[in-house]
Amino acid sequence: MRISENMKLQSIVDTMFKTQGDYNQLMEKIASQKRINRPSDDPAGINRTLGFRESRASVTQYGRNIEKGESWLTMTESVLTSAGDLLVKARETAVAQSTATASAETRSIEAGTVQQLIDEMLTLANTKYGDRYLFSGTKTQETPFSSSRRAAAEIGDPVAAGGNAFDGSVGKAGTYTGTQNKTYVVEVVAGGTLADVTYRVSADGGKTWGDTQTDLDGGTITLGEGIQLEFTDDGDTLLTAHDIFYVNASVAGYYSGNGDELSVNIGDAMSFDYSISGEAAFTDKGEGNVDIFGVLNDLKDALESNDTDGIASQLDDLEAASDQITKKISTCGTRMNRLEIAKNTLADLEMDLADLIANVEDADMTELITQFARKEVVLKATYAAASQIGKLTLIEFL
Amino acid sequence: MSGINALYIAKEALLSHQTAINTTGTNIANANTDGYTRQRPIFNTLSQSVEISTIERVYDQFLGSQINEKRHSLGSSEARQDGLGRIEMIFDEVGDEGINGLLNKFWNAWEDLSAHPSGQTERMELVSIAQSLTSKFDAYSDALLSLQYDANARIADLVQEANSYMTDIADINGRISETPPDDSSINDLKDKRAELLSDLAGVVDFHYIEDASGSINVYLANGMFLVEGVQTGDLAVLSGNHANTLFYDVLLEDDANEAPLNDVITGGQLKGYLDIRDTEAAGYITNLDTLAASLVSEVNTLHRQGYDMNQNLGEDFFDSTKTTAGTIEVSAAIVADINTIAASETVNGDGGTAGTIGALRNEFLMSDGHATINGYFNSVVWQIGQDVADANREYDHHTDLVSQMTNKREDVSGVSIDEEMMNLIRYQNGYNAAAKLCSMADDMADTLMTLVS
Numbered sequence: 001m002r003i004s005e006n007m008k009l010q011s012i013v014d015t016m017f018k019t020q021g022d023y024n025q026l027m028e029k030i031a032s033q034k035r036i037n038r039p040s041d042d043p044a045g046i047n048r049t050l051g052f053r054e055s056r057a058s059v060t061q062y063g064r065n066i067e068k069g070e071s072w073l074t075m076t077e078s079v080l081t082s083a084g085d086l087l088v089k090a091r092e093t094a095v096a097q098s099t100a101t102a103s104a105e106t107r108s109i110e111a112g113t114v115q116q117l118i119d120e121m122l123t124l125a126n127t128k129y130g131d132r133y134l135f136s137g138t139k140t141q142e143t144p145f146s147s148s149r150r151a152a153a154e155i156g157d158p159v160a161a162g163g164n165a166f167d168g169s170v171g172k173a174g175t176y177t178g179t180q181n182k183t184y185v186v187e188v189v190a191g192g193t194l195a196d197v198t199y200r201v202s203a204d205g206g207k208t209w210g211d212t213q214t215d216l217d218g219g220t221i222t223l224g225e226g227i228q229l230e231f232t233d234d235g236d237t238l239l240t241a242h243d244i245f246y247v248n249a250s251v252a253g254y255y256s257g258n259g260d261e262l263s264v265n266i267g268d269a270m271s272f273d274y275s276i277s278g279e280a281a282f283t284d285k286g287e288g289n290v291d292i293f294g295v296l297n298d299l300k301d302a303l304e305s306n307d308t309d310g311i312a313s314q315l316d317d318l319e320a321a322s323d324q325i326t327k328k329i330s331t332c333g334t335r336m337n338r339l340e341i342a343k344n345t346l347a348d349l350e351m352d353l354a355d356l357i358a359n360v361e362d363a364d365m366t367e368l369i370t371q372f373a374r375k376e377v378v379l380k381a382t383y384a385a386a387s388q389i390g391k392l393t394l395i396e397f398l
Numbered sequence: 399m400s401g402i403n404a405l406y407i408a409k410e411a412l413l414s415h416q417t418a419i420n421t422t423g424t425n426i427a428n429a430n431t432d433g434y435t436r437q438r439p440i441f442n443t444l445s446q447s448v449e450i451s452t453i454e455r456v457y458d459q460f461l462g463s464q465i466n467e468k469r470h471s472l473g474s475s476e477a478r479q480d481g482l483g484r485i486e487m488i489f490d491e492v493g494d495e496g497i498n499g500l501l502n503k504f505w506n507a508w509e510d511l512s513a514h515p516s517g518q519t520e521r522m523e524l525v526s527i528a529q530s531l532t533s534k535f536d537a538y539s540d541a542l543l544s545l546q547y548d549a550n551a552r553i554a555d556l557v558q559e560a561n562s563y564m565t566d567i568a569d570i571n572g573r574i575s576e577t578p579p580d581d582s583s584i585n586d587l588k589d590k591r592a593e594l595l596s597d598l599a600g601v602v603d604f605h606y607i608e609d610a611s612g613s614i615n616v617y618l619a620n621g622m623f624l625v626e627g628v629q630t631g632d633l634a635v636l637s638g639n640h641a642n643t644l645f646y647d648v649l650l651e652d653d654a655n656e657a658p659l660n661d662v663i664t665g666g667q668l669k670g671y672l673d674i675r676d677t678e679a680a681g682y683i684t685n686l687d688t689l690a691a692s693l694v695s696e697v698n699t700l701h702r703q704g705y706d707m708n709q710n711l712g713e714d715f716f717d718s719t720k721t722t723a724g725t726i727e728v729s730a731a732i733v734a735d736i737n738t739i740a741a742s743e744t745v746n747g748d749g750g751t752a753g754t755i756g757a758l759r760n761e762f763l764m765s766d767g768h769a770t771i772n773g774y775f776n777s778v779v780w781q782i783g784q785d786v787a788d789a790n791r792e793y794d795h796h797t798d799l800v801s802q803m804t805n806k807r808e809d810v811s812g813v814s815i816d817e818e819m820m821n822l823i824r825y826q827n828g829y830n831a832a833a834k835l836c837s838m839a840d841d842m843a844d845t846l847m848t849l850v851s
Contacts, residue, residue, distance in 0.1 A: 051772075
């Protein structure tokens with residue numbers, strides 16, 4: 001085989017470039033401390049690491065959600081505990097004033113004490129967490145409890161959503177026959193004149209809907225449970241598709257919130273209800289058994305009117321009220337435990353993911369430095385060999 | 399007379415050896431010239447003396463065409479490696495600020511909103527992150543488009559380059575056919591032409607034959623000629639046939655049908671850049687567009703079922719008229735008034751819709767229900783990594799092949815200084831011997847002269 005001048009040089013130069021290329025790659029990995037500096041360094045690896053990062057972001061977020069739920073529940077528990085204390089005081093007063101040792105004056109004075117208890121209970125029940133009421137159910141922007149009792153079921157004035165096109169008038173009619181506070185929503189499905197309009201009704205604030213109805217012709221529709229709405233086409237624009245109207249219907253009592261609970265996601269497809277509704281804690285509607293404000297006000301009235309039997313008859317109710325509060329406090333406890341367990345699981349998962357990510361991405365420094373040292377030796381040898389090329393030719397001997 | 403004959407013999411020998419030494423000199427002088435083929439004087443007996451019948455150009459035709467074939471593959475893999483390497487740089491996913499990282503933040507922002515649906519901070523955060531996400535989509539899409547334009551420009555440049563090579567080859571064809579075959583300057587021309595063919599091979603693929611007149615004719619795969627004798631079939635570019643009207647097709651300038659040659663070209667850098675523009679970059683743009691369209695559609699569908707802070711049903715979250723990666727945008731109405739973000743399932747403000755949208759991250763919405771949105775994107779990044787790694791491997795492989803073939807060529811045609819030194823000694827001896835013969839013949843003639851006088 002003949003060796004030409006070009007061959008001598010080319011093979012050394014090619015080897016030198018290859019070795020330098022490997023050397024530079026190793027330097028990059030050492031400097032960045034990462035095995036993967038671009039997708040092509042390890043395509044399968046980067047796929048896995050992107051997946052891990054995605055999971056880690058989820059896990060961290062669920063942890064944050066859990067913390068928010070925990071804070072809410074901690075505050076709820078503290079408020080309910082104070083409420084429980086107030087009820088104990090009320091019961092003590094009732095016990096004392098129902099015996100023969102009390103008199104009309106003491107009862108009259110204690111009526112004032114009970115009024116203060118009621119005022120404080122009201123403050124507690126209307127506690128806010130940030131800009132939201134703790135005990136309004138999902139109507140977090142509305143004050144849950146008022147000091148005066150609603151004597152009978154009430155249908156609120158219908159409200160048109162801000163973006164409605166319809167500018168005619170909407171009125172209410174009928175008597176609410178339901179057993180809980182609810183928000184009814186009407187959505188216009190197909191618009192037009194009253195005769196053409198089709199609509200649908202939701203009884204739970206707009207989450208689930210009934211079938212489309214077509215009976216708006218006369219302008220009056222029945223939403224359900226005795227609520228009626230009356231539409232009049234006395235404006236410039238007719239009813240248009242997606243116009244929303246809602247009505248708050250309340251039962252008799254002190255409460256204006258609803259019985260729904262707020263929720264957050266604490267895992268994949270895992271929604272967790274974390275709030276306690278004022279309805280369940282303080283009223284006798286929905287999940288609740290005792291109208292706490294009702295009982296306290298009855299006690300106060302009995303004290304004021306010196307009604308011994310009346311006072312005594314509140315004792316059982318006051319006990320039931322304490323039980324209701326205690327039950328809700330323990331619900332807070334169970335929920336917080338659940339969240340704590342979830343949080344710990346997530347914390348472990350987060351650590352595991354961090355490890356997995358590091359395993360894929362991070363460079364093994366020991367291995368790299370060893371390789372680097374080896375490459376350096378090879379490079380030096382190549383340079384040494386290159387310097388010899390061209391020194392030895394026949395010409396030197398002629 | 400034998401004496402005078404000897405003179406004649408000596409003269410021819412002297413001249414021949416002088417030529418041989420000159421040829422050796424040419425070889426030595428061109429030891430480092432690119433593409434130089436060593437020349438070898440062929441001694442031939444001619445009526446008792448010697449002549450140099452030809453100065454042979456030591457060249458293996460078969461090797462030459464093999465190398466050019468390998469150069470086709472090298473050219474296209476070089477272009478692919480270049481283009482794909484740049485695509486890889488666009489997808490900056492190794493940190494947390496790429497599309498994967500921003501998608502994660504996007505889903506998280508919805509979750510934060512579900513825990514506090516009336517929160518102004520949470521709403522502003524969501525809009526801000528959503529805008530970063532759409533900007534990122536836009537940035538990637540733009541960069542890919544820009545890469546396509548670069549490839550497009552390269553295609554036009556390569557066509558020019560090819561045309562200039564073809565013109566030179568045709569020119570040399572002409573000169574070779576005019577040069578008498580025993581003129582040694584023909585070797586220089588042939589060397590030059592071989593170099594030009596090599597260069598052309600890196601740009602576009604072809605096959606070629608040498609015809610009876612010594613011209614090399616170059617043909618495309620479909621039989622159309624690029625060079626035929628002194629004629630050239632110049633290539634040209636024509637825009638307007640693609641969805642993007644600025645993209646070029648390659649065609650023959652004189653083709654009345656203006657038939658594009660994009661599919662006919664299967665090697666060389668032209669093929670590489672055509673692939674980069676029309677297959678690789680276009681493919682990734684399509685992937686990003688599919689992802690953007692899904693994101694817009696899925697989020698909007700859920701958003702429209704939720705209620706905002708004014709108890710209105712939600713409208714579009716993303717502008718539903720803009721569904722490609724390059725155009726995706728948060729709806730202007732949302733940006734103008736963050737209270738129109740529909741976070742709740744009921745008119746009471748419960749945050750349920752925001753939670754459902756956040757949970758979209760786990761839904762199998764892509765690839766016929768086999769991949770999540772993040773999953774789909776991650777597999778695109780994997781694909782890019784794989785393609786680049788493959789392109790790098792292929793480029794190295796082809797470089798090695800061309801290197802090996804070139805070494806073989808050098809084996810046959812390269813100049814070895816040591817060999818030329820030996821030749822020099824040989825021819826010098828021959829020359830000296832011939833000179834000696836001359837002087838001997840001269841002496842003999844003298845002797846003859848003095849004999850007679």
